[in-house]
Amino acid sequence: NAGVTQTPKFRILKIGQSMTLQCTQDMNHNYMYWYRQDPGMGLKLIYYSVGAGITDKGEVPNGYNVSRSTTEDFPLRLELAAPSQTSVYFCASSYLGRDGQPQHFGDGTRLSIL
Protein backbone atom coordinates (compact mmCIF):
# COMPACT_ATOMS: atom_id res chain seq x y z
CA ASN A 1 0.00 0.00 0.00
CA ALA A 2 1.63 3.22 -1.19
CA GLY A 3 -0.72 5.62 0.65
CA VAL A 4 0.33 9.25 0.12
CA THR A 5 3.46 9.73 -2.00
CA GLN A 6 5.35 13.01 -2.20
CA THR A 7 8.14 13.94 -4.57
CA PRO A 8 10.82 15.17 -4.38
CA LYS A 9 12.04 14.42 -0.84
CA PHE A 10 14.57 17.25 -0.85
CA ARG A 11 15.08 20.31 -3.00
CA ILE A 12 17.18 23.46 -2.95
CA LEU A 13 15.92 26.46 -4.90
CA LYS A 14 17.31 29.88 -5.62
CA ILE A 15 15.25 32.95 -4.78
CA GLY A 16 12.78 33.67 -7.58
CA GLN A 17 12.76 30.17 -9.03
CA SER A 18 9.58 28.18 -9.34
CA MET A 19 8.80 24.55 -8.72
CA THR A 20 5.97 22.08 -8.21
CA LEU A 21 5.75 19.70 -5.27
CA GLN A 22 3.97 16.54 -6.31
CA CYS A 23 1.50 14.59 -4.20
CA THR A 24 -0.48 11.52 -5.15
CA GLN A 25 -2.66 9.15 -3.13
CA ASP A 26 -4.03 5.73 -3.99
CA MET A 27 -6.72 5.43 -1.31
CA ASN A 28 -9.50 7.10 -3.34
CA HIS A 29 -9.77 9.81 -0.70
CA ASN A 30 -11.83 12.79 -1.73
CA TYR A 31 -10.13 15.28 0.59
CA MET A 32 -6.50 16.38 0.23
CA TYR A 33 -4.40 18.94 2.09
CA TRP A 34 -1.07 20.73 1.96
CA TYR A 35 0.71 21.79 5.15
CA ARG A 36 4.00 23.42 5.96
CA GLN A 37 5.98 22.70 9.10
CA ASP A 38 8.50 25.22 10.31
CA PRO A 39 11.13 24.25 12.91
CA GLY A 40 9.64 23.78 16.38
CA MET A 41 6.17 24.59 15.14
CA GLY A 42 3.01 22.70 14.42
CA LEU A 43 1.62 22.28 10.93
CA LYS A 44 -0.06 25.15 9.15
CA LEU A 45 -2.62 24.49 6.42
CA ILE A 46 -1.74 26.04 3.05
CA TYR A 47 -4.51 24.78 0.75
CA TYR A 48 -7.03 21.99 0.73
CA SER A 49 -9.35 20.29 -1.73
CA VAL A 50 -12.66 18.54 -1.17
CA GLY A 51 -12.66 16.86 -4.56
CA ALA A 52 -11.47 17.08 -8.14
CA GLY A 53 -11.84 20.61 -9.47
CA ILE A 54 -12.43 22.18 -6.04
CA THR A 55 -9.73 23.88 -3.98
CA ASP A 56 -9.72 26.44 -1.18
CA LYS A 57 -7.26 28.46 0.87
CA GLY A 58 -6.08 27.48 4.30
CA GLU A 59 -4.27 29.58 6.90
CA VAL A 60 -1.12 30.47 4.94
CA PRO A 61 -1.87 30.39 1.17
CA ASN A 62 0.18 33.41 0.04
CA GLY A 63 2.92 32.51 -2.44
CA TYR A 64 1.40 29.16 -3.36
CA ASN A 65 -1.05 27.74 -5.89
CA VAL A 66 -2.73 24.37 -6.21
CA SER A 67 -4.83 22.43 -8.67
CA ARG A 68 -6.87 19.23 -8.42
CA SER A 69 -7.61 17.78 -11.83
CA THR A 70 -7.92 14.19 -10.58
CA THR A 71 -8.88 12.49 -7.34
CA GLU A 72 -5.37 11.10 -6.96
CA ASP A 73 -3.15 14.15 -7.52
CA PHE A 74 -2.83 17.45 -5.68
CA PRO A 75 0.31 19.37 -6.76
CA LEU A 76 1.51 22.49 -4.92
CA ARG A 77 3.23 25.20 -6.94
CA LEU A 78 5.63 27.89 -5.77
CA GLU A 79 5.83 30.60 -8.42
CA LEU A 80 8.52 32.93 -7.04
CA ALA A 81 10.44 31.19 -4.29
CA ALA A 82 11.30 33.31 -1.25
CA PRO A 83 13.49 32.47 1.78
CA SER A 84 10.35 32.55 3.98
CA GLN A 85 9.14 29.47 2.12
CA THR A 86 12.00 27.36 3.44
CA SER A 87 10.13 24.64 5.28
CA VAL A 88 9.07 21.00 5.28
CA TYR A 89 5.91 20.46 3.24
CA PHE A 90 3.46 17.67 3.96
CA CYS A 91 0.61 16.44 1.82
CA ALA A 92 -2.27 14.54 3.42
CA SER A 93 -5.54 12.95 2.42
CA SER A 94 -8.69 11.79 4.17
CA TYR A 95 -12.13 10.41 3.67
CA LEU A 96 -15.15 12.12 5.18
CA GLY A 97 -17.21 9.63 7.13
CA ARG A 98 -19.47 9.52 10.15
CA ASP A 99 -16.68 9.12 12.69
CA GLY A 100 -13.55 11.21 12.97
CA GLN A 101 -11.61 10.34 9.86
CA PRO A 102 -7.87 10.72 10.33
CA GLN A 103 -5.62 12.26 7.75
CA HIS A 104 -2.93 10.14 6.13
CA PHE A 105 0.35 11.94 5.60
CA GLY A 106 3.17 11.62 3.12
CA ASP A 107 6.80 11.63 4.25
CA GLY A 108 7.29 15.28 3.36
CA THR A 109 9.38 17.43 1.03
CA ARG A 110 12.21 19.37 2.65
CA LEU A 111 12.62 22.62 0.71
CA SER A 112 15.38 25.20 1.14
CA ILE A 113 15.34 28.58 -0.60
CA LEU A 114 18.76 30.21 -0.83
Next chain:
Amino acid sequence: GDSVTQMEGPVTLSEEAFLTINCTYTATGYPSLFWYVQYPGEGLQLLLKATKADDKGSNKGFEATYRKETTSFHLEKGSVQVSDSAVYFCALSDQKETSGSRLTFGEGTQLTVNP
Protein backbone atom coordinates in the same frame (compact mmCIF):
# COMPACT_ATOMS: atom_id res chain seq x y z
CA GLY B 1 -11.57 29.98 15.82
CA ASP B 2 -10.49 26.52 16.87
CA SER B 3 -7.19 26.15 18.70
CA VAL B 4 -5.08 23.51 20.42
CA THR B 5 -2.60 24.13 23.22
CA GLN B 6 0.02 21.57 24.19
CA MET B 7 2.30 21.56 27.17
CA GLU B 8 5.64 23.16 26.53
CA GLY B 9 8.48 20.85 25.68
CA PRO B 10 10.85 19.26 25.28
CA VAL B 11 10.23 16.37 27.64
CA THR B 12 13.07 14.06 28.66
CA LEU B 13 12.36 10.84 30.56
CA SER B 14 14.17 7.70 31.57
CA GLU B 15 13.03 4.37 30.16
CA GLU B 16 10.01 2.90 32.01
CA ALA B 17 8.95 6.29 33.37
CA PHE B 18 5.33 7.49 33.26
CA LEU B 19 4.46 9.93 30.51
CA THR B 20 1.84 12.67 30.42
CA ILE B 21 1.61 15.27 27.66
CA ASN B 22 -1.12 17.81 28.30
CA CYS B 23 -3.44 19.03 25.56
CA THR B 24 -6.36 21.43 25.82
CA TYR B 25 -8.54 22.72 23.04
CA THR B 26 -11.00 25.42 22.07
CA ALA B 27 -13.68 24.63 19.52
CA THR B 28 -17.14 25.85 18.66
CA GLY B 29 -18.65 22.49 17.77
CA TYR B 30 -18.06 18.90 18.82
CA PRO B 31 -14.70 18.08 17.32
CA SER B 32 -12.91 14.80 16.96
CA LEU B 33 -9.57 14.73 18.76
CA PHE B 34 -6.35 13.09 17.64
CA TRP B 35 -2.81 12.41 18.70
CA TYR B 36 -0.26 12.13 15.90
CA VAL B 37 3.36 11.05 16.25
CA GLN B 38 6.26 12.11 14.06
CA TYR B 39 9.48 10.09 14.09
CA PRO B 40 12.67 11.79 12.83
CA GLY B 41 12.62 12.35 9.09
CA GLU B 42 9.12 10.97 8.65
CA GLY B 43 5.59 12.24 8.17
CA LEU B 44 2.93 12.25 10.83
CA GLN B 45 1.26 9.00 11.81
CA LEU B 46 -2.03 8.68 13.61
CA LEU B 47 -1.44 7.39 17.14
CA LEU B 48 -4.99 7.42 18.51
CA LYS B 49 -8.27 9.26 18.26
CA ALA B 50 -11.55 9.93 20.07
CA THR B 51 -14.71 11.19 18.44
CA LYS B 52 -17.02 12.06 21.34
CA ALA B 53 -17.00 13.00 25.00
CA ASP B 54 -15.68 10.34 27.42
CA ASP B 55 -14.28 8.24 24.57
CA LYS B 56 -10.85 6.78 25.29
CA GLY B 57 -8.44 6.30 22.43
CA SER B 58 -5.62 3.82 22.87
CA ASN B 59 -2.78 2.37 20.83
CA LYS B 60 0.69 0.92 21.53
CA GLY B 61 0.27 1.49 25.29
CA PHE B 62 -0.71 5.15 24.86
CA GLU B 63 -4.10 6.40 26.04
CA ALA B 64 -6.06 9.65 25.95
CA THR B 65 -9.58 10.43 27.14
CA TYR B 66 -11.83 13.04 25.56
CA ARG B 67 -12.87 15.32 28.46
CA LYS B 68 -15.51 17.78 27.33
CA GLU B 69 -15.91 19.36 30.76
CA THR B 70 -12.23 20.35 30.91
CA THR B 71 -11.75 20.56 27.10
CA SER B 72 -8.73 18.30 27.39
CA PHE B 73 -7.22 15.27 25.68
CA HIS B 74 -4.07 14.45 27.65
CA LEU B 75 -1.76 11.72 26.33
CA GLU B 76 -0.48 9.11 28.81
CA LYS B 77 1.70 6.04 28.80
CA GLY B 78 2.57 3.98 31.82
CA SER B 79 6.08 2.94 30.83
CA VAL B 80 7.91 4.65 27.98
CA GLN B 81 10.59 3.05 25.82
CA VAL B 82 13.52 4.53 23.93
CA SER B 83 11.61 3.82 20.72
CA ASP B 84 8.88 6.24 21.83
CA SER B 85 11.25 9.17 21.28
CA ALA B 86 9.46 11.39 18.75
CA VAL B 87 7.41 14.56 18.40
CA TYR B 88 3.78 14.25 19.50
CA PHE B 89 1.05 16.48 18.11
CA CYS B 90 -2.42 16.98 19.51
CA ALA B 91 -5.02 17.96 16.92
CA LEU B 92 -8.72 18.53 16.51
CA SER B 93 -11.03 18.20 13.56
CA ASP B 94 -14.47 19.66 13.17
CA GLN B 95 -15.62 17.58 10.23
CA LYS B 96 -17.66 19.33 7.57
CA GLU B 97 -18.51 18.38 4.02
CA THR B 98 -17.24 21.76 2.86
CA SER B 99 -13.77 21.32 4.32
CA GLY B 100 -13.30 17.64 5.09
CA SER B 101 -11.45 16.82 8.26
CA ARG B 102 -9.43 20.01 8.49
CA LEU B 103 -7.00 19.61 11.36
CA THR B 104 -5.93 22.26 13.83
CA PHE B 105 -2.61 21.25 15.39
CA GLY B 106 -0.88 22.05 18.60
CA GLU B 107 2.77 23.05 18.37
CA GLY B 108 4.07 19.58 19.17
CA THR B 109 5.99 18.15 22.12
CA GLN B 110 9.42 16.63 21.62
CA LEU B 111 9.84 13.50 23.76
CA THR B 112 13.25 12.00 24.38
CA VAL B 113 13.53 8.73 26.31
CA ASN B 114 16.95 7.81 27.62
CA PRO B 115 18.01 4.20 28.37
